[in-house]
Amino acid sequence: MRNIPLSKKGESLERLLKSRIVFLDGAMGTIVQRAGLSEDDFRRGVPSLESSQLQLKGDNDLLNLTRPDVIKKIHLDYAAAGADIITTNTFASTSIAQEDYRISGDLIEKLNLAGASVAREAANEAAAETGREIFVAGSIGPMNKAASIASDVSDPSARAVSFDELHAAYKAQMSALYKGGVDLFLLETSIDTLNVKAALHAYLTLIEEWGERVPVAVSMTVSDASGRILSGQTIEAFYASIRHAKPLFVGLNCSLGAEKMRPYIEAFDRIAECYTHCYPNAGLPNPLCEFGYDQTPQDTAGHLFEYAKDGLLNVIGGCCGTTPKHIAAIVEKCAHLPPRKPRPPRSALVLSGLEAFESPDENAPFIFVGERTNVMGSPAFRKMIKEGRFSDALSVARSQVENGANIIDVNFDEGMLDSPKCMAKFLNLVGAEPEIARVPIMIDSSDWNTILAGLKCVQGKCVVNSISLKEGEEVFLSHAAEIMKFGAAAIVMAFDEQGQASTLDRRVDVCRRAYKLLVERAGFDPEDIIFDANVLTVATGMPEHNSYGIDFIEAVRRIKASCPKARTSAGVSNISFSLRGNNKVREAMHTVFLYHARAAGLDMGIVNAGMLGNYDSIDPKLRIAVEDVILNRGAAATENLLSIADSYKVDPAANNDAHRESDWDRLDWDERLLRVFLKGEENRASEVAMHFYEVLKDPLKVIEKPLMGAMGRVGELFGEGKMFLPQVVKSARVMKAAVAALQPYIEANLSAKKGAKVVLATVKGDVHDIGKNIVGVVLACNGFDVEDLGVMVDSEDILKAARNASVVGLSGLITPSLDEMARVLQAFERAGLRVPVMVGGATTSDLHTAVKLAPLYSGTVVRVGDASLSAGVCAKLASKESLEVFSLETSAKQAAMRSEFERQNSDDSDCASGLLPISEARKNAFKCDWSESKRARPGFFGEKTFELPLSQIEDFLPWQMFFKTWSISSTGSKVLSDLGKVEGLDCFFKDVLGVLTVLRHSIFPKIRVGIYEANSDGDDIVVRNGSGGEVRLAFVRSQLPNSHGKCLCLSDFVAPKSAGFPDVVGLFAATAGVELDNIAQNYKNQGDDYRSMIVKTLGDSIAEALSQYAQEKIFTPMMPSAGASMPSVGVSAAYTGACHACGGIRPAVGYPSYPDHSEKAKFESLLHMKDSIDIELTQSYMMVPASSVSAVWIANPQARYFTPVVCRDQIEDYANRTHKDLREVLRYIKIKNL
Known part of the structure; x- marks a missing residue:
């Protein structure tokens, strides 16, 4: 192959690709469908077609023979629009694809010859008229049969077509196209890599016969958000499989629409040593739109411009739903941009299955x-x-x-x-x-x-x-x-x-x-x-x-x-x-x-x-x-x-388990003890515990010495970063099993000497306990006697347990939990307790602890922000020797923080330096030019419920968030790539996947969605429900101008009443389901705290996945052009970078830009969450089940997430406009700097 020279046309095309972006034509079928052709148009002049008993209308390739004038005009229109490459009307011109129409033999060759000839003729005419060289690509479709996908459910080895059959069909088509004068071959809309490999094998055989290398290009299509070809390969694996044919360019066509192709185009850009292309559909089919698809020429051109501008593409065109108008818009938008530079050849052995495997040279x-x-x-x-x-x-x-x-x-x-x-x-x-x-x-x-x-x-x-x-x-x-x-x-x-x-x-x-x-x-x-x-x-x-x-x-x-x-x-x-x-x-x-x-x-x-x-x-x-x-x-x-x-020599009859037993037998008992704890071998816990009981004759000494010694080693390794939290949890299960084995021997003696007692509780009104549970495991592994009171614990119950504790730990996720923590501390103060208190949870901060909590209590109050730090802090708090010094240090730091806070907030305006009074901040609001806006309308108004199988949302699971909860500090993708490399990590992930399998058949995630007309009114958004009533959603405005001098509020991104038209907002609530909590509790009842924790952490990730799903799969498709034509009105590129590819933003209630938890009551009034998807609100506006989320969806592409910084004057204003007591507002609103 190396010695086969490139064809003259191939050389010319390659020169063009080096110099600029090259433009491909658009859809053929879209234009044919609009031509109003009859059944007769698909038969005329060809005897075998005229006598056919089958309906032939729709077999567009036949028009090469029966109506070449129609096809030629389409080619000429695309060339006039600026296309450098026009593709033959031969997408289905193979013997296999034409089987349904009973077309075979010589007629297959004639279809391809005619298709190539009419395109060649059109290209020559257009070149003469425009002075541009126009190239002809022989279109080769994917076939309607796949060689690597099972054709029989009962026999996974069965295939509808063989490699040899595909090879023969592709070879015949390419031979005819070559005779007809094509300049390159385009394998497009590929859905099965084995089909492509059959075509490439035929291609490589033919160019040897021809003595010249006519270029070939390969285009795959992805069928869903996984970014894989239908036959299962990733983009990297696909490229590894077809790279040997040295394609001129590779990339994607058809697929999901241009706006969703970026990650896949970027994947090709990272690996392709050749040129890259993209020719997408014009969005989604929509018969109500002018072009039959929902993207206008400007929409498609805009998306492709972004990719080309970032240097990702060399060839650009259109697929289903695109027209000469689309191609003209793409050319106008992208012609001035420089082409992508191909990647240098990789010095690596690259192989692939469904995934790529790369072994670099060094x-x-x-x-x-x-x-x-x-x-x-x-x-x-x-x-x-x-x-x-x-x-x-x-x-x-x-x-x-x-x-x-x-x-x-x-x-x-x-x-x-x-x-x-x-x-x-x-x-x-x-x-x-x-x-x-x-x-x-x-x-x-x-x-x-x-x-x-x-x-x-x-x-x-x-x-x-x-x-x-x-x-x-x-x-x-x-x-x-x-x-x-x-x-x-x-x-x-x-x-x-x-x-x-x-x-x-x-x-x-x-x-x-x-x-x-x-x-x-x-x-x-x-x-x-x-x-x-x-x-x-x-x-x-x-x-x-x-x-x-x-x-x-x-x-x-x-x-x-x-x-x-x-x-x-x-x-x-x-x-x-x-x-x-x-x-x-x-x-x-x-x-x-x-x-x-x-x-x-x-x-x-x-x-x-x-x-x-x-x-x-x-x-x-x-x-x-x-x-x-x-x-x-x-x-x-x-x-x-x-x-x-x-x-x-091992007994040949012995199995692997026996072989492992022999390894166990060679260890002494101290080594066995450590192995059991470090490996989490729960099945051996009883054996080890009973051995040490036989030696020490005292079950309490067994716990205090060997068992706690082993747990101490686990704690040391965790503290040194040499064990993962999941491994620590398994070690804790070993400890639990070992103690259970000793239980009959210690029931008569309840005065066992234990480590310092720590009482943990999630405060009243809050049901989140994942972080608390992790802290409990870490403390237990470090020898502390942990009493976990659970969730929604009243202050009096915490007080009762605290009387016998060395340390108390209070946990809370939502803002109202801060007030509950304050109540607990006040109860401790009234009772004269001085037990040290740790506070933790997403809503806590060092500043809030110093300013709002520590002054309420004469004992020590310290915030612990990470589970891995809890053992060290607890050790200082539980020891009389270290407590005094640690308390003095903590008090001094907190006093300094309070002084600085008071200094910053002592200004008469109640605003710290750099912050604007709320009246001035509103003058610096972000403003859109609503007079030029053309907002899309959704497919429906009102409420709908979606019940989804877990498998449908698994691609949206936020693994980074999940691993972070388990104190595995890396990105999700990095952790996943470390599987098999880091001891213990792959075992943990197998356990996670095992739990996920259980959940697939046991939980029923749900989303409740509402779409409403709305307008902004100052810092509020007024939502109109279906019965004509109004609900006012209240937001806060940042009083700290951003780098563009704007003080943002979410209402800025919704059209005001003065715009003269109703805008649209969406509300949604999503839950992993009530069943999830039951499953977690069942595991806990069985003594399996480890899997109980996995269930709960997965639950939170599932809720977040539902939120992402709602935005990408529900809201955006209903308003595919939402805000797409919104002008930037002079806003810089950096600022409009907030535009989100999946359509707007979805700020959740209780998070920075929508901080008031009590707003969830308004969601209930509109969405009826309790009746529709079983979400209830506690007195503190906590959502139950805990693995739930609620958010507002704003479609404006210029909308962005932000963290507002506010002053007291705005909070007082907020209380007035929402008709609430100021103390109530401060209880339920979550603002970082308050």
């Missing part, structure tokens, strides 16, 4: 290839396949992936098996299992036909294992060329015409020769070459085999040095074959061999991860003996190893 992690899906290497797998239990065999593959395999090796080379058939069936089944198919496949066979069968079933970029020179250069290069056409990487064995290379020099020489042939003659990318220098068995007793291990290691070093960018691999288990049956010694041999081979540069190993150990953990005597053999350190090395091997 400092890449070792690649583990799972070997158990191999009939030669796994008797259990071979038995399943021979018995036809393919579905059971999938469990072996799944286990390999779960155990950390980056790639799975699949082999069916067994004399009694039909290898090609087995390979195809199994890989089709794998393709239907996303948790397996997400990793790349290694197709392993010594039979070329089996390899081909596998290549035709895998949509991702796989690895062929293997090819070699043993049949000579001609066969070797032929196989390499075929592998390249499938886009696969290849393992190259160190074999040549003389046989297997077994000496050091022969291994290196054979690999160097193969490398030169592949790179220089075949054009193989060196990154896709993986050498296996033959791992041969050592410790056989034959002296000539003694150097096999060290020779392989040294061969790896030399191959890496002399074959730039190539990778190396090893079939690791071969090294120990002489000791089969002794798994302990084999594991040590594999571990030692890999340790030294990796140091020499080995990139990849085909190995059973279950038979790998830790190099430093191998018994030193065994490790030295094994190392002597692997590295050939002495003639007696084999004899020495064999002499000790039997002492490590």
Whole structure:
């Protein structure tokens, strides 16, 4: 392929792409539908069509033959609009796509020839008229059958079409298009990567025949917010699968509409070494709109302008619903922008399953290839396949992936098996299992036909294992060329015409020769070459085999040095074959061999991860003996190893659990104790506790000494950041189980010496307890005796419990909880208590604690803002020695904060420096030019309820928020990428996913939505309900001007009454459901606090996901152009950056820009939340269930979130205009600086 020259037209197009953005045409079907054609128009002049008994209207490709004048005019209109590339009307002109119309044979070729000819004719005429070169792209659609998607629910291996059938159809279409004179091929609206690979294989075969490389472009479509192609691949995986064909440009078409394509365009921009494109639909279908879709030419052009302006695109056009007017608007808007620069080639091995796998050239992690899906290497797998239990065999593959395999090796080379058939069936089944198919496949066979069968079933970029020179250069290069056409990487064995290379020099020489042939003659990318220098068995007793291990290691070093960018691999288990049956010694041999081979540069190993150990953990005597053999350190090395091997032999009948038991048996009891707590092995807690009871004869001493000692170690590791909170929670469960085992022995003695007692409570009116529960776990792990009073706890109950406590912890999420905390402190003061108090929760702050809480109480009051700090603070508060010093330090800091606060707020205007009086702030409101505004209207007014399955909103789950709650301080995507790398993290995430699975079948998330006409009135928004009544929503205005001199209020973004037209706002409430709290309580009742906490933290994330879903899937589609034409009226680009891609903003009640919790009562009056979705309000306006949220939706694209800074004069004004007592306002409004 490397030596096939680019066509002349291809060279010309490439020059144009380097110089500027290139414009593609728009939809064909949209214009045809508006042409008013009859059934006769689809038949005339073609006898076979005229006699057809089927309705042909709608098969637009037929018009190439029957009404070429209509098609030509469409092409000319697009060229006149500024299109540089016009696409042929051949989207469905393949034998497979035309099956429904019973069109086949010569007529298929005629459709494509005619389609290409009419487009060529139009392009030449337009070029002559405009003086611009116009290119013709041969449109090739995705087919109506998919090769990698199961066609039968009862048989996941069944497919509606084969690779070979697709290949033949695509090859015939491309041949005809080429004859007709197209300048490039455009594979568009791709929904299945395996279909695309069949087309690209046909393309690569044809350009060899033609002797010139007509460019090809590849365009995929995403079907939902996951950003994956229909067959399941991510964009990165898709690109890895088609990159081998060297497309001229890649990107997206059709899909979700331009406004939602940014993340996917950005993904292509990050990885594509070629040019990129986007030609979206004109929004969503809407028969009431002029163009049949809801985006005007200006709308579509505006969205594409933003992407092009950011340097993301080289080719821009339109898909469904776009017209020449759309293309003209796009050209006018984007023509002056510079084109994107393609990314430089990556020096990495890139493979893919449903997800991409990349191994960079430098400092890449070792690649583990799972070997158990191999009939030669796994008797259990071979038995399943021979018995036809393919579905059971999938469990072996799944286990390999779960155990950390980056790639799975699949082999069916067994004399009694039909290898090609087995390979195809199994890989089709794998393709239907996303948790397996997400990793790349290694197709392993010594039979070329089996390899081909596998290549035709895998949509991702796989690895062929293997090819070699043993049949000579001609066969070797032929196989390499075929592998390249499938886009696969290849393992190259160190074999040549003389046989297997077994000496050091022969291994290196054979690999160097193969490398030169592949790179220089075949054009193989060196990154896709993986050498296996033959791992041969050592410790056989034959002296000539003694150097096999060290020779392989040294061969790896030399191959890496002399074959730039190539990778190396090893079939690791071969090294120990002489000791089969002794798994302990084999594991040590594999571990030692890999340790030294990796140091020499080995990139990849085909190995059973279950038979790998830790190099430093191998018994030193065994490790030295094994190392002597692997590295050939002495003639007696084999004899020495064999002499000790039997002492490590495990009973062959023993299973893995028994093997693990033997590891347990080798630990002393102190080591076992620590392991149980650090690993969270709850099933062993009773055994450990009872052992120490037998030793100490006193259950209380068992708790005080070994158990609390182990928990103390857990606390230390957590404090040092060496354990995650989920692991700590599991350790706490071990402690609970151990104490439960001792309970019968301690019931008679209740005077057990415990750590300092800490009473925790969520105050009255508040039901949030996630943070409090986490603090409880952290404190328990640090030896404190924790009494958790629960939620909604009255001050008197807290007082009663506090009399016997060393420390009290008060928690609250909502603003009214601050007042409840104050009441608790006042009750303590009246009762004469001096117990130290910690306060925490989202609504608390150090300043509020110093100014509003600490002065109420003579004891110490301190805010703890992070669960991980609670143990340290508690230790200081609970110790008489440290309490006095800590209290004095805390009091001094709080006094200084109060003084500074009083100084800043002592001005006669009641406003701190830099803040404006409310009357002046209103003069600096943000103002829109409403006279020029054209606001969209929603699809309905009034209220609706949406009950959603959890699976429908899972893509919106805010994992960053979830992990932060668990004190895992990273972004959600970073944490997810760390799975399998950070000890304990993947186990925790498996537990989370397990709970999520339970929730899918147990909870019923709901959203209650209201759409209303509304107008702003000063700082209020007046909402009109369906019965003609009005509800006034009250907001606050920031009195601190922003960088643009504006004092913002949410009402600024809704049209005032003076605008002369009604604006629109939305209200919604969403809940994870009452069932969620019941599930959490059930776990707690079963003693599983860990999963109870997971349920609650997931509940809050689900509520937030519902909020995001409401904005993106409910509000925005109902008003797709909401505020789209709103002028910026001179506002700078930085300011209008607040415009949100998913349509406006959704400030929640109680959050900074909408701070008054009592406003939720107005939501109840409009939405009837209690009756519709079972949300109730407490006396403090807390929403129950706790995993609920309420918010207002403002569609204005210039609306933005902000945190208002206010003065007392506004709060007094707010109280007057809402007819509330000032103290009530201060109780329910949440303002950071008050």
